[in-house]
Amino acid sequence: MTTTLDRARPRVEAGGPADDAGRGSRKVFFLVMLSAASALFLYPFVWLVVASLKPRSRTFADPFVPWPHPFAPENYLAVWDAAPMLAWLVNTLIIGVVAAGAATLSSAFVAFGFAYFRFPGRNLLFGSVLATMMLPAAVTLVPTYLIWNSVGLTGTQVPLWAGNLFGSAFYVFLLRQFLLGVPRYVFEAARVDGASYLDLFWRIAVPLARPALIIAFVFELKASWFDLMKPLIYLQDPALYTLPRGLKAIVDQFYQGGDPKWEIVLAASVITTLPLVVIFFFGQRHFVQGIATTGRR
Amino acid sequence: MRRIRPETRWAYVFLLPWLIGLVVFQLGPMVASLVLSFTDFDLIGSPEFVGLGNYAKTAQDPKVLRAVGNTVYYTALHVPLSIALALALALMLNRITGRAAGVFRTIFYLPSMTPYVAVGVLFLFLLNGQAGMVNQFLGLFGIEGPQWTTDPDWILPGIVLMSLWNLGSTTIILFAALRNVPRELTEAAMIDGAGRWQRFRSITLPMISSAVFFVVIINTISALQMFDQVYAMFFGNQIAQQSHGDAALFYVVYLFQQAFQFLHMGYASALAWVLFLVIMVITLIQVKVGNRLVYYEAEEHAG
Numbered sequence: 360m361t362t363t364l365d366r367a368r369p370r371v372e373a374g375g376p377a378d379d380a381g382r383g384s385r386k387v388f389f390l391v392m393l394s395a396a397s398a399l400f401l402y403p404f405v406w407l408v409v410a411s412l413k414p415r416s417r418t419f420a421d422p423f424v425p426w427p428h429p430f431a432p433e434n435y436l437a438v439w440d441a442a443p444m445l446a447w448l449v450n451t452l453i454i455g456v457v458a459a460g461a462a463t464l465s466s467a468f469v470a471f472g473f474a475y476f477r478f479p480g481r482n483l484l485f486g487s488v489l490a491t492m493m494l495p496a497a498v499t500l501v502p503t504y505l506i507w508n509s510v511g512l513t514g515t516q517v518p519l520w521a522g523n524l525f526g527s528a529f530y531v532f533l534l535r536q537f538l539l540g541v542p543r544y545v546f547e548a549a550r551v552d553g554a555s556y557l558d559l560f561w562r563i564a565v566p567l568a569r570p571a572l573i574i575a576f577v578f579e580l581k582a583s584w585f586d587l588m589k590p591l592i593y594l595q596d597p598a599l600y601t602l603p604r605g606l607k608a609i610v611d612q613f614y615q616g617g618d619p620k621w622e623i624v625l626a627a628s629v630i631t632t633l634p635l636v637v638i639f640f641f642g643q644r645h646f647v648q649g650i651a652t653t654g655r656r
Numbered sequence: 657m658r659r660i661r662p663e664t665r666w667a668y669v670f671l672l673p674w675l676i677g678l679v680v681f682q683l684g685p686m687v688a689s690l691v692l693s694f695t696d697f698d699l700i701g702s703p704e705f706v707g708l709g710n711y712a713k714t715a716q717d718p719k720v721l722r723a724v725g726n727t728v729y730y731t732a733l734h735v736p737l738s739i740a741l742a743l744a745l746a747l748m749l750n751r752i753t754g755r756a757a758g759v760f761r762t763i764f765y766l767p768s769m770t771p772y773v774a775v776g777v778l779f780l781f782l783l784n785g786q787a788g789m790v791n792q793f794l795g796l797f798g799i800e801g802p803q804w805t806t807d808p809d810w811i812l813p814g815i816v817l818m819s820l821w822n823l824g825s826t827t828i829i830l831f832a833a834l835r836n837v838p839r840e841l842t843e844a845a846m847i848d849g850a851g852r853w854q855r856f857r858s859i860t861l862p863m864i865s866s867a868v869f870f871v872v873i874i875n876t877i878s879a880l881q882m883f884d885q886v887y888a889m890f891f892g893n894q895i896a897q898q899s900h901g902d903a904a905l906f907y908v909v910y911l912f913q914q915a916f917q918f919l920h921m922g923y924a925s926a927l928a929w930v931l932f933l934v935i936m937v938i939t940l941i942q943v944k945v946g947n948r949l950v951y952y953e954a955e956e957h958a959g
Contacts, residue, residue: 390756396745397763403821404766406789407778419787465673472670476663484671491682495881495935497911497928501692502685502920508699525677556666572683585771587884591892592916595887603884611893612778625781628774639769643762650765650825651832 372600389545406635407632410436411625418621434622436594441613441623444630446598446604452583452600452634454500457580462527463572470534471525471564475546475556481548485535492528496588504592516529518593519586519601523579533652574649603629611632695927698919710926720876720927723910725813731879731908735817739871742826747860749827750834761831764862765824776888790817794914805889808903815886815904817881826871833867843855862951869946874940877935883908912933 385513404425405425410418411434421428438444473485545567546559552561565572590604597608609627613620639646668675669839693710714720744763749757770778782789783804791801804814837860861868883906890896890904891913911931912920917922 385751389751393745393748393752393756393760396748397760400763400767400821402768402789403778403782406782409783418781419784422789422792444722466671469674472667472674476667476670478661478664478667481667485675485679488674493679493939494682494686495928495932497681497908498689498932499685500689500928501915501925502688503681504915505921506680506685507686512723518734522677522681524673525681531674548808556670560670581769585884587771587773587887588912591887592913599752603771606771606773606777607888607892610780610888611772611896614777614780615893615896621781624777628777632770632774635769636766639766643765644873646765647761647828650828 384512407625411622411629413622417476417618418625431622434626437620438623438626438630441620442605442609442627443598443600444602444605444627445454447600447602448630448634449604450599451601454516454519455580455583458523458583459576460521462530462579463527463575464522465524466530466575467534467565467568467572468560470531470538470568471560473531473535474538474541474553475559475564476494488531489529507593512551513593514595514599516594516599519589527579530579531573534571537568541567559579570645570648572599573645574652577638577645578649580638583634598621606631668903669957680882689925690929693929695922697921699921700919703922704921710923711930713923714930719905719910721905723905723907724907726903727880727882727907729812730815730819730882731876733813734819735872735875735877738820738823738826738869738875739830741820742823742871743830743868745823745827746830746834747856749831753835757831761828763842764827768822768824773885775821776885779821779885780889783814790803797877806900808901811890811900811903815889818885826875827868829871830864833864837863853856855858860958866949866952869942872946873942875939880931880935880938882906883912887912896921931936 377521406422409425409427412431413420413434414429414431417429420622473481473488483635503518503522504513507513542566546563549559551565585603586601586605590601591607591644594600594604597605600608606627609624612618614624657940692703694705694707696706696709697703745760752760768776783791783801785801785806788801788804790804794801802808802813804817832847839959841859842855843865844910845859866891886906887903887909890900891909908931910925911924914920914927
């Protein structure tokens with residue numbers, strides 16, 4: 360599924376002025392419909408942020424008033440006291456960057472091996488890359504736990520990123536496709552100049568594949584930031600939690616528990632979400648391209 | 657001994673991480689999980705061979721039946737609804753294009769940047785039966801909304817509703833496909849007097865059918881493995897779990913509970929293999945059906 364986005368297509372304009380007018384009014388209709396849809400998609404965010412800035416007694420009040428009244432920013436102070444949010448934020452960031460960096464670099468390394476070299480068994484091995492994409496995570500869940508358990512690493516954050524050191528099928532596939540598009544003479548010229556294979560990878564393939572590397576990085580960062588199951592399985596000490604795992608603990612304590620503190624649950628949800636939304640605004644081009652080319656969500 | 661070319665040796669140096677990962681984290685665990693599925697294993701003792709016992713148990717376990725029912729119900733609603741809505745959005749985006757389309761596309765994708773746990777938490781509030789925004793909104797039209805988060809009959813529809821907030825990537829994929837439909841084709845059909853529905857039915861839809869097929873498959877596979885949002889909302893906590901019975905029990909949630917709450921590692925492995933086989937069969941059926949319905953441009957040129 361490779362498509363080029365934002366490519367300007369020459370438009371064949373048929374018909375006279377009357378036709379243009381019809382098209383114009385139809386366009387207005389679509390703009391209105393899309394704006395209504397946008398409002399529906401944005402409103403949950405607005406509600407979340409607004410409700411997180413209101414006192415508990417007003418959480419559900421005035422659901423269609425898009426500003427907090429009365430204004431209660433102290434919720435955001437309370438949430439830091441109620442839970443080690445800062446530690447969770449730092450944990451999530453570090454694990455996310457390590458996990459994404461490991462997946463990106465190892466996948467690029469492997470992808471270069473598949474794209475550049477011709478060797479016996481290549482197609483069979485590349486088939487294994489495609490095949491593992493089909494394997495549901497549930498199948499390897501228990502044995503993977505047993506592996507980390509046998510080396511005494513359950514209860515640490517290592518299982519949250521270490522599996523990424525061995526290349527990830529999706530990114531190997533994406534990066535291989537990208538590197539196949541690099542003309543072979545670029546590599547051969549460097550070989551003639553005496554570059555080693557590692558030079559080819561590090562000095563040529565990596566810089567050239569930068570757009571695809573960024574796509575892999577942002578997607579894995581997002582995946583790591585989203586992950587709930589691995590932290591549920593591997594982390595017991597709340598000090599080691601990531602934000603999603605921490606948010607789950609907060610919900611269990613303050614939403615479902617006997618002492619509801621909705622404002623804390625809501626503020627923690629905003630803190631869990633906001634950094635990713637900011638990252639998205641800076642990297643949205645890469646997300647859009649990544650989804651359109653790989654189908655990753 | 658035949659000499660191995662240095663180039664081949666280097667190729668395997670680059671492939672080494674993949675090969676290690678393949679053996680240690682994919683093939684090894686696959687075999688281990690298949691073997692475990694024929695045993696009773698509680699992590700403390702050693703695995704005890706029980707033959708097909710675990711598989712026989714899945715067929716009789718009423719919770720499995722319930723979880724399968726819930727998961728299938730969800731998938732059967734989520735996949736067509738989400739794709740129909742995403743297609744409608746993508747078609748409208750395709751009609752306006754330009755900068756505005758980019759802005760709308762960003763807005764539609766934004767919910768997909770919300771971590772699933774936060775989505776689940778947010779919808780616990782929005783779907784709250786007494787005072788949630790959804791029911792207040794319905795109230796504007798004089799409709800008394802149901803108890804989405806506590807009434808067993810309404811929990812699954814509520815989860816489907818929540819899932820429709822996450823249309824962003826499906827919309828982006830379909831929009832990208834629509835943009836690649838050659839304009840000349842629809843223009844030509846228009847000149848030939850084809851109506852709007854006819855143009856959509858006989859040109860646009862066939863031209864984007866491979867993208868539609870693709871999103872059907874990936875959305876089905878991910879719907880069958882639903883976990884995070886549901887677990888955040890309804891599990892992992894006594895009060896939450898008691899309040900709804902098994903109305904929100906999804907297959908992977910049950911598998912997770914069996915493995916890590918009850919430490920029935922053998923039974924959980926059997927559940928995982930059943931899921932794997934079911935996903936394979938469903939995907940194969942979809943590919944078979946899809947191959948008859950999907951129009952591939954390249955084939956047409958070759959034939």
